[in-house]
Amino acid sequence: MKQPLTVLHFQGRMGKGGAETFMMNAYRNIDRTxxxxxxxxxxxxxxxxxYNKEIHDLGGKIYSVPNPNKNILAYIQAVKRLLKDKHFDIVHNEIFFGGGLNLFLAKQAGISKRVAHSHATTDGKGNNFAINTTRKIFQRMLLKNATDYLACSYEAGIGLYGKNQPFIFVPNGIDLESYQNISQSKEEIRSKIAIPQNALVIGNIGRFEEQKNHDFLIDIFExxxxxxxxxxxxxxxxxxxEEKMKEKVINLGLQSKVSFLGLRDDIPQLLKSMDVFLMPSLYEGLPISAVEAQAANLKIVLSTEVSKxxxxxxxxxxxxxEETPEKWSEKVLEEPFENNPNEDLFLYDMRKTAIQLEKTYLK
Structure with missing residues (x-):
């Protein structure tokens, strides 16, 4: 029996961030034969x-290397050794800043298919001279060493590849049915997480890092x-x-009105408990959580830094x-709170996205 092609994903971490969630959705749906x-x-x-147990159950492996932000030489040596000692048919890079180095090392190792994938509009590392110079070097390396160019949105593609490099739009697919066929009622779900039945519930899903702008989000909620x-x-x-945000909530006297739920596996149910999804991010590509919220028929309020x-x-x-928290709060409170998907949402069916990725890998 022919062995499946092995794809090494340069991911950096496998938490429940958007890019990681997308790739796990793809892994569950792709033809693993x-x-x-x-x-x-x-x-x-x-x-x-x-995701570690699920990755292993699906037949995958996780390789750990030094963080390049702390020791770039140790990182390069470890990646070279990994690519030499293990067999990979394809590499798929999802690191925005520094991805060009990964693809360069893969090319040196003789891996013929090297996929670049943009999930954001910027790397969020600022614009001083050293960062700008390094960014340009990495971008040139990426454009020279990639064989395939993917992006979750037009703006994410331009953000990583520039305007002269063609790329393929790959939707951040989700399991649409799991957000639209939930047996529990909104009242039952709210009861389980101790939220008043008559509350206007505003929600956000995202890592507690600067990009997600929780500090401003809490100002809006106040x-x-x-x-x-x-x-x-x-x-x-x-x-x-996270702890800093919890302290802020306490200082504002809002602790009885804010629930920090941590990492969860019941996202479809939690979304059903909400009325408004609020995302004042500093930058985004096309966030999976916003796709999920629309699949759950929530009203959405986003920053203009999120892709249209x-x-x-x-x-x-x-x-x-640039608008004040006051202005944001007015938009959050505008009725109606219901939402209806348009036809474009159905492009985000993960089964279709998995087939698209298969074609990229196999062509």
Whole structure:
């Protein structure tokens, strides 16, 4: 029997962030008799392992290497050794800043298919001279060493590849049915997570890192509560800023109105408990959580830094980060809170995305 092709994903970490969630959705749906996935992560994130058991159960392996942000030479040596000692037919890079180095090392190792994949519009590392110079070097390396160019949105593609490199749009697919066929009622779900039945529930899913802008999100929610005291905020995720955000909530006297739920496996159910999905991110490609929220028929309020291609339903609103929390709160509280998907949402069926990835790998 012919062995499946092995794809090594340069991922960095395998937590429940958007790119990782997308790739796990793909892994579950791809034809694993033809394609198998392995994952490269940084040793800093070895204890971030919500998907580890599932990866191993599906037949994949996880390889840990030094974090290049701390020791670039040790990282290069470890990657070279891995590519030499193990067999990979394809590499798939999802690292935005530094991905060109990964593809260069893969080319040196003789791997003929090297896929670049953009999930964001920027790397979020600032614009000083050293960063800009390094960014340009890595981008040239990526454009020279990739054989296939994928992006989750037009803006994400331009952000990584520039305007002169053609790329293929690959939707951030999800299991649509799991968000639309939930047996529990909204009341039952709210009861389980101790949220008042009459509350206006606002939610966000995202790592507690600077990109997701939780600090500003909590400022917005404070203004919402002043206008509508029965409001409640659900925050799903983990990250380095989580404790700082909890302290902020306490300092504002909002602790009884904010639920920090950590990492969860019941996202479809939690989304059903909400009325509004709020995402004031500093930058995004096309966030999976916003696709999920629209599949759950929630009203969506996003920052203008989120790709306009995120609009997959009727009730989606964009607000500039230059606007005050007061202005944001007004948009959050505008009725109606229901939403209806448009036809574009059905492009995000993960089964279709998995077939698209298979074609990329096998062609």
């Amino acid at each position: 033809k394609i198998q996935f392995d994952f490269l992560i940084y040793d800093d994130f070895e204890d971030v392992k919500p 203004k919402v509560v002043k206008k509508r005291p029965n409001s409640h905020l659900i925050l799903i995720g983990e990250g380095s800023l 291609e995120t609009v997959l339903s009727e009730n989606v609103h964009f607000v500039s980060l």
